[in-house]
Amino acid sequence: MKSDDHLVRTVMLSLKVNSEVYTRLKEVEEEYKQILEDAIDYGLRNNIKSFTRLKAGIYRQERARHPSLPSHYIYTACEDASARLKSFMRRKKEGKTYTDKPELRNVTVHLDDHLWRFSLGEVRIATRKGWVSLKPFFTKLFWKYYNKGWALASESSFKLCKGNVVKLYPVFKKPLPKPYDVKGFIPVDLNEDNVSLLLDGKPLLVETSVKKITLGYAYKRKRISEGRSTKDRDVKRALKSLKERFKKLDIRRKLAKLIVTEALREGKGIVLEDLPKNTPEKMVQDIKDKQLRDRIYKSAFASLKNAIVEKAKEFGVPVLLVNPAYTSSVCPIHECKIIYPPDGSSAPRVGMCEKGREEWHRDVVALYNLLKKAGYVSPMPLGSKESHDPLTVRLGEWLRAKSLHLTLNVNRMMGMTV
Structure with missing residues (x-):
């Protein structure tokens, strides 16, 4: 409400x-x-x-x-x-x-x-x-x-x-708490299987595993109803016992709280794409694969956006919604097109700037374009690999965490060699 x-x-x-x-x-x-x-x-x-x-x-x-x-x-x-x-x-x-x-x-x-x-x-x-x-x-x-x-x-x-x-x-x-004066913005890009954001100025990919959950429950429903009517009492009971919606809702709520908590800790606001209500309909217009259409519909981009906005209201964190057009297809430095390899290649989400020839991960470039649309013209300098190989936090590493910041530090320490 x-x-x-x-x-x-x-x-x-x-x-x-x-x-x-x-x-x-x-x-x-x-x-x-x-x-x-x-x-x-x-x-x-x-x-x-x-x-x-x-x-x-x-x-x-x-x-x-x-x-x-x-x-x-x-x-x-x-x-x-x-x-x-x-x-x-x-x-x-x-x-x-x-x-x-x-x-x-x-x-x-x-x-x-x-x-x-x-x-x-x-x-x-x-x-x-x-x-x-x-x-x-x-x-x-x-x-x-x-x-x-x-x-x-x-x-x-x-x-x-x-x-x-x-x-x-x-x-x-x-x-409602009064929003504070922000020291900057944390850009957040929503995708089917992960959410990317800039944490302490570094790009971070937080996995949600929504694709795996959606496909897993689709196979379960098919196995339960195969060769039987969905009006059958046992079939209806078995389908009703599935908890796909609640599992995804739990992930959205916990991730929204972690993101808002980090913004509050840094004294920053949050930048999100202003996704329209009919986003899934537009995305599946030219897609004929039934399974892919089902995945896109059940990714619930707008629901995650609303969860972050609602949690931000609770903590008084300002949220800025910007136009989502071309955020992942234009280089934030040279403002020219990024060329991505076709699906099926070894790295379909890593493209190359037409002018500067630097490599960009699709989810990372979106973050810097969101920052530009929020009024920050010059993107922050990236490390040698951060633009195309950002740090990834898996679902099991953050789902029960109290802070993304602490999760990131633990992730780095586990990756250190002695």
Whole structure:
């Protein structure tokens, strides 16, 4: 979740309740879903998507239909409907919708400060027949935000699951820190299988192994479903148990924190390519290899960029987004084309400047071009091999590290000979 002047984080608490409490919450969920459907239908009929106009249009009829339900559920359902309609109408303009109206596959009941009460001893939620009490079990993530200056917001939500389980989603908020005056910038270039950056003025390639993960899970899915229908119960269960998305999400979040921490340590900002939303679509336009298209779609360049931007907001690190055009194909010194050998050669990512004849690694040259676009005209001098043979940090060397700087020092020491 995002806010203009606050950082917002949502935590999930899983609560086991008795049958009576579950039944009363189920009644709330069913009536809330009916109100939500009515609000969406009203918005589509009248081309309305604002919360205020939705509430004004349906409040009286919904109050008459649901006299026992606390009235603020109508308010929160209208807010929910407004968000869904705005998203649906935007995607419809882009030609990305496949239905005539938003589908209510999963309903999460939204709560405002009139509908729930929170304390460390219990959580109370308003229902048709009064308040119900839930005994929460707090996670480590909850205590992390609760004890580190984050304020519990007035809004929340809950979702009902099988086995009398209620998932509660409390929200924490914190004012955005003020960005500091930067002493320079750390350029960061995002690629399918690695992220390159300048650390202490030296080019560094941090491997993410996204290509290997994507292909590995593709082969697993093929092996699971080969010769069987994907509607088969065992096949569906086996496919659902795969954790590709969570593994990649973990890598993105940890890498984003390491990069932002280094920028904060050096008192610098971060320069990133301003990748558009439809980056994967443009990249695969002329590619016919299904496996390569799948890899590009699942590389999630924009997701990693957003993870770095969001983490930078949390620490007050300034981020500069620049035009990504020609960052890896133009020499930053002579401003002429870099010629790369064809795929299949011994070093397809190392090219040569047409004018100066120096060698450049594709991911290194992008860093210096990003610096130039940030306002630093003269690139820093490189060592004899750094431009085409940068230091590489493998996934296992940084994934559990507290600092890229320390990881780099350990990597250098391991490479020393006595």
